[in-house]
Amino acid sequence: xxxxxxxxxxxxxxxxxxAPYSRLHVxxxxxxxxxxxxxxxxxxxxxxxxTLCAECGLVSALHAGGGSRLVAVSxxxxxxxxxxxxxxxxxxxxxxxxxxxLVDGGEGAEPVALSTLxxxxxxxxxxxxxxxxx
Numbered sequence: 602x603x604x605x606x607x608x609x610x611x612x613x614x615x616x617x618x619x620a621p622y623s624r625l626h627v628x629x630x631x632x633x634x635x636x637x638x639x640x641x642x643x644x645x646x647x648x649x650x651x652t653l654c655a656e657c658g659l660v661s662a663l664h665a666g667g668g669s670r671l672v673a674v675s676x677x678x679x680x681x682x683x684x685x686x687x688x689x690x691x692x693x694x695x696x697x698x699x700x701x702x703l704v705d706g707g708e709g710a711e712p713v714a715l716s717t718l719x720x721x722x723x724x725x726x727x728x729x730x731x732x733x734x735x
Contacts (some may be wrong), residue, residue, distance in 0.1 A: 602632070602673050602703065602712070603632055604673075604675065604712070605637070607630050607632060607673060607674075607675040607705065608630075608675045608677055608681065608683065608705060609629075609639065610628075610630035610638055610640050610675070610735070611629055611630040611655075611675040612628055612677050612679075612681045612706075613628065613629040613630075613640070613653070613675060614628030614629060614630060614640035614641060614642045614655065614658075615627055615628030615642055615677055615678065615679045615681075616628070616642075616679070617642045617662075618642040618643045618644070618655070618679070619642070619643070619644045619645055620643055620645050621645060622645050623645060623703040624733065625643070625678060625679070626642070626643070626678065626679035627642065627643040627654065627655040627676065627677070627678055627679070627684060628640060628641070628642050628643075628655050628676070628677055628679075629641050629642070629654075629655035629656050629659040629670070629674060629675070629676045629677075629715060630632075630659070630674070630675050631659050631663065631672075631673065631674040631675075631697075631698070631706065632671070632672055632673040632674075633663065633669040634669055634670045634707055634717075635669045635671050635674065636710040637666065637669065639659055639662040639663045639666060640658075640659060640662060641655050641656065641657065641658020641659035641660070641661065641662050642655050642658055643658070644658065644719035645690065654687065654689070654690050655676060656674075656676065656686055656693050656694060657690070657693060659674070660693050660694070660696075660697045661699075663697055668685055670697065670698055670699065671694065671697045671698030671702050672684045672698065672701075672702065672703065673702070673703045673704075673705070674686075674694060674702060674703070674705065675704075675705035676690075676696070676704075677705075682708075683705045683706065683707035683708075685704070685718070686718070688719075691700070691715065691718050691719040691722075692719065692722070694715055694725075695715055695722045695724055696724055696725065697720055698715065699715070699724075700714065700715055700716035700722065701714055701715070701716070702703065702714070702715040703715075704718060
């Protein structure tokens with residue numbers, strides 16, 4: 602896995618972020634199981650609750666481009682240094698890549714499996730298993 606290249610894609614996406622309120626530009630880039638790289642950036646809104654994280658843009662780009670599964674993801678701030686995904690985004694990434702999705706640990710740090718960042722995740726399997734029960 603070329604984490605330097607994936608981080609560079611995330612940094613490039615961060616330059617396109619719309620962050621007039623926080624001024625924290627964030628980019629995310631992911632590698633799919635087909636070898637495609639997809640990216641997204643944060644898009645803020647005056648109604649803060651409507652702000653979209655970079656990971657939201659990444660997952661939207663993944664599906665808009667035909668789907669597949671994420672196998673690795675890097676999320677960085679405008680300074681190029683990795684950021685950990687927030688809880689909401691961990692759930693989005695879980696659905697797009699599963700528990701074995703690798704998350705960039707940053708320079709000198711090992712990548713982390715999403716199952717470590719989101720233990721006991723609730724996903725499509727659980728929905729299917731619980732559907733129709735009362």
